[in-house]
Amino acid sequence: MHRNATFAALVLTGAALPAASALAAPPPGKTLYDDNCAACHQASGKGVKGAYPALAGTPLIQGDAKPLLSIVLNGKNEMPGFKDDMTDADLAGLLTYVRAAWGNKGKAVTPAEVAAARRRK
Numbered sequence: 001m002h003r004n005a006t007f008a009a010l011v012l013t014g015a016a017l018p019a020a021s022a023l024a025a026p027p028p029g030k031t032l033y034d035d036n037c038a039a040c041h042q043a044s045g046k047g048v049k050g051a052y053p054a055l056a057g058t059p060l061i062q063g064d065a066k067p068l069l070s071i072v073l074n075g076k077n078e079m080p081g082f083k084d085d086m087t088d089a090d091l092a093g094l095l096t097y098v099r100a101a102w103g104n105k106g107k108a109v110t111p112a113e114v115a116a117a118r119r120r121k
C-alpha cells in the first residue's frame with residue numbers, strides 16, 4: 001500500500017515534469033518568427049491586407065525554397081532583408097517553422113540551403 005503510493009508519486013512527478021516543459025517550449029523557429037516577422041506578417045501568418053502579404057497558405061512559402069530565401073535574405077521593397085541579422089541555422093529554423101505553420105506543407109529548409117542562397121547573391 002505505502003510502496004504503491006510512493007511508486008505512483010514517482011511515476012507522476014517523473015512523467016509530469018518533462019511533459020510540462022515540452023508543452024512550454026515553443027517549436028524551433030517560432031520565437032525567431034515572432035521576434036522578427038510577426039510585427040508585419042502577424043503571429044497568425046495572415047499578414048495585413050493591402051500592406052503585408054500573408055505567409056499562411058501561399059505557394060511561394062511552401063514551394064521551392066530558393067525564391068523564398070532570396071526575399072528573406074535580401075528583402076523586397078518594404079520588406080527588410082535579414083542576411084546580416086541571422087545565422088544560417090537561425091534562418092533555416094525560422095523558415096522551417098514558417099513552411100510548416102498555419103497548415104503550410106513546405107519542406108524543411110537546411111542551413112546548407114541558406115548558405116548556398118547567400119552565395120547566389
Ligand code: HEC
Pocket residue numbers: 033036037038039040041051052053054055058060061068071072076077078079080082094098
Ligand atoms: C517591416 C515589415 C516586415 C517585416 C518585419 C517582415 N516582412 Fe516580409 N514582407 C513585407 C512586405 C511589405 C512584403 C511585400 C514585399 C513586396 O512584394 O513588395 C513582404 C513579403 C514577404 C514575403 C513574400 C510573400 C509573397 O507571397 O510574395 C515573404 C516570404 C516574407 N515577406 C517573409 C518574411 C519573413 C520570414 C520575415 C521575418 C524574418 C519577414 N518577412 C519580415 C514586410 C515585412
